Amino acid sequence: MNLVWKLLRQHVSLPQFLGFFFANLFGMLIVLLGFQFYRDVLPVFVGGDTFMKSDYLIVSKHISTGTTLSGSSNVFTTDEIADLSSQRFARKVAWFTTADYRVDARMGINGQQVLSSEIFFESVPDDFVDVSLDEWQWTEGSRDVPIILPRTYLTMYNFGFARSRSLPKISEGLVGMIDFQLFIRGDQYKGRVIGFSSRLNTILVPQRFMEWTNSRYATGEASAPNRLVMEVSNPADDQITRYLDDRGYEVEDEKLNAEKTTYFLRMVVMLVMGIGLIISILSFYILMLSIYLLVQKNTSKLENLLLIGYSPSAVARPYQLLTLGLNLAVLLIAWTILYFIRAYYMDIIVTLFPDIDEGTMMPALLVGLALFALVTVVNQFAIHHKIMSIWNHKT
Amino acid sequence: MERIEFKNVVPQVFAHRGQHDSDIWQQEVCFERGRLYLVEADSGKGKSTFCSYVVGYRNDYTGTISFDSRDARELKVSDWVSLRQRHISCLFQELRLFPELTALENVEIKNKLTGHKTRREIEEWFDMLGISDKLHAKAGLMSFGQQQRVALIRSLVQPFDFLLADEPISHLDDTNSRIMGDIMMQEARRQGAGVIVTSIGKHIDLNYERTLRL
Numbered sequence: 001m002n003l004v005w006k007l008l009r010q011h012v013s014l015p016q017f018l019g020f021f022f023a024n025l026f027g028m029l030i031v032l033l034g035f036q037f038y039r040d041v042l043p044v045f046v047g048g049d050t051f052m053k054s055d056y057l058i059v060s061k062h063i064s065t066g067t068t069l070s071g072s073s074n075v076f077t078t079d080e081i082a083d084l085s086s087q088r089f090a091r092k093v094a095w096f097t098t099a100d101y102r103v104d105a106r107m108g109i110n111g112q113q114v115l116s117s118e119i120f121f122e123s124v125p126d127d128f129v130d131v132s133l134d135e136w137q138w139t140e141g142s143r144d145v146p147i148i149l150p151r152t153y154l155t156m157y158n159f160g161f162a163r164s165r166s167l168p169k170i171s172e173g174l175v176g177m178i179d180f181q182l183f184i185r186g187d188q189y190k191g192r193v194i195g196f197s198s199r200l201n202t203i204l205v206p207q208r209f210m211e212w213t214n215s216r217y218a219t220g221e222a223s224a225p226n227r228l229v230m231e232v233s234n235p236a237d238d239q240i241t242r243y244l245d246d247r248g249y250e251v252e253d254e255k256l257n258a259e260k261t262t263y264f265l266r267m268v269v270m271l272v273m274g275i276g277l278i279i280s281i282l283s284f285y286i287l288m289l290s291i292y293l294l295v296q297k298n299t300s301k302l303e304n305l306l307l308i309g310y311s312p313s314a315v316a317r318p319y320q321l322l323t324l325g326l327n328l329a330v331l332l333i334a335w336t337i338l339y340f341i342r343a344y345y346m347d348i349i350v351t352l353f354p355d356i357d358e359g360t361m362m363p364a365l366l367v368g369l370a371l372f373a374l375v376t377v378v379n380q381f382a383i384h385h386k387i388m389s390i391w392n393h394k395t
Numbered sequence: 396m397e398r399i400e401f402k403n404v405v406p407q408v409f410a411h412r413g414q415h416d417s418d419i420w421q422q423e424v425c426f427e428r429g430r431l432y433l434v435e436a437d438s439g440k441g442k443s444t445f446c447s448y449v450v451g452y453r454n455d456y457t458g459t460i461s462f463d464s465r466d467a468r469e470l471k472v473s474d475w476v477s478l479r480q481r482h483i484s485c486l487f488q489e490l491r492l493f494p495e496l497t498a499l500e501n502v503e504i505k506n507k508l509t510g511h512k513t514r515r516e517i518e519e520w521f522d523m524l525g526i527s528d529k530l531h532a533k534a535g536l537m538s539f540g541q542q543q544r545v546a547l548i549r550s551l552v553q554p555f556d557f558l559l560a561d562e563p564i565s566h567l568d569d570t571n572s573r574i575m576g577d578i579m580m581q582e583a584r585r586q587g588a589g590v591i592v593t594s595i596g597k598h599i600d601l602n603y604e605r606t607l608r609l
Contacts (some may be wrong), residue, residue, distance in 0.1 A: 003500055003503060004504065007504070020452075304493065308491070309480035309505070309508050393453075
């Protein structure tokens with residue numbers, strides 16, 4: 001065995017180093033987990049919707065008990081739409097066209113029926129829908145209809161049906177598995193689900209299909225629009241809020257919600273990471289105190305080693321290797337534990353949001369490495385400094 | 396290294412004394428390689444201080460100490476390390492052994508730095524000094540006289556231009572003192588080194604070329 005180590009490990013206190021080890025492991029794990037979790041969950045809130053263009057708002061009239069009882073309408077008049085279109089912030093205004101006929105739908109996955117119900121359609125002009133025209137195309141007479149479903153349907157299926165009936169979970173890439181049959185007055189159409197939207201709470205079909213079916217199956221008059229979709233130049237514009245408030249309009253403000261959620265998420269993560277960092281810093285102090293105490297107790301040995309020709313770096317090395325080893329072990333164990341925790345929560349996230357980019361552990365690896373490097377460098381420097389103070393008889 | 400020079404060196408603790416009746420303090424003295432010196436002093440005259448200055452343990456003095464005309468105060472940490480490893484070996488009065496290591500380990504911990512001696516040569520010295528049975532005994536459990544012999548062996552397992560022996564035989568009988576002197580001088584001559592022995596009266600019987608009084 002190395003004689004210098006045999007000499008210098010005297011007074012190494014196992015409880016002190018264990019204390020440091022677990023405190024540091026705990027702190028490191030919290031910091032890494034906080035950061036990794038934040039990076040993993042963030043896309044859920046900020047991920048764009050693939051089907052609607054970004055800078056749009058969906059506007060409807062406020063529905064209250066009063067309006068329901070009095071039977072007053074919540075539809076938009078032509079004047080109101082014209083007025084809204086003339087505003088400076090409105091780039092483009094259109095309305096949702098609703099189907100004025102009865103639709104029954106049957107949805108099945110892999111041949112197993114999961115939903116059979118009367119549903120409703122809506123459509124918006126094609127230029128509000130951000131998918132390639134090839135997919136969103138409907139030609140008159142075709143029995144094949146492209147459809148965009150609300151994402152909640154997917155979640156409902158994945159968590160409800162798939163779990164309880166041990167059916168396969170589906171992600172957006174596997175929409176082909178969905179078998180969607182539509183029945184309109186005895187005519188059967190085949191719905192081709194091309195995707196899911198988290199920003200639209202409606203079943204969307206192409207405008208041309210809607211117009212054609214309305215003219216063909218609708219019995220009464222075409223209903224007036226009760227929801228508008230508006231593209232704006234700047235969604236954060238104050239003027240928009242003021243205008244809408246004045247007229248008692250409501251905005252389905254999912255974007256804002258996402259921002260709020262992201263803000264709170266960030267705050268919580270910062271708080272957690274802060275706690276982790278404080279634990280790390282405290283554990284770092286434990287280590288430094290232990291090392292200082294160790295050096296202090298071994299001062300005469302260290303001094304003798306220096307006097308018989310050992311260099312300060314050679315004398316510092318055993319302690320530096322000790323801290324390096326401890327820090328490295330902490331880092332590796334923290335990474336390993338994090339790997340399993342992440343595997344657990346990513347499973348849940350992926351089930352909830354099948355299209356989410358699963359990402360990598362890179363953020364945690366990098367932060368861990370940075371933290372490890374910082375702590376180790378400071379350790380090495382502090383130990384060398386302490387040994388030099390013995391060289392200079394300052395202890 | 397060929398010479399160690401003291402020019403007007405006065406330890407700070409003696410600064411108030413004014414005139415020094417000494418061959419070293421406040422004088423110009425040169426110790427040359429290959430020669431044998433005896434530094435004699437009563438207690439409290441700064442004998443160990445003298446050794447501390449030469450090995451760079453202390454530097455609380457006025458005047459100049461130089462190694463081959465290089466001022467000791469200008470030496471960097473790495474210079475001192477190389478000096479202690481290859482040029483100046485010291486047999487400390489307080490020995491500075493490690494009590495928790497065995498006698499052999501105490502020597503090996505030094506020999507490992509330079510790999511100067513083989514295990515066989517070291518064991519031979521243990522044998523000559525009559526402590527071969529103590530090779531694997533903890534240094535802390537040995538008598539001071541035995542420890543002095545271990546410390547001597549440790550001071551010889553390195554290349555040196557000067558050997559500084561601070562009261563090497565204070566606890567040894569005449570026979571062992573003589574053997575110690577022989578081993579010390581044999582190794583010093585083999586290396587062509589200078590030897591500086593200090594003493595407060597009892598000293599190894601050697602052919603000193605110069606005796607200085609502190």
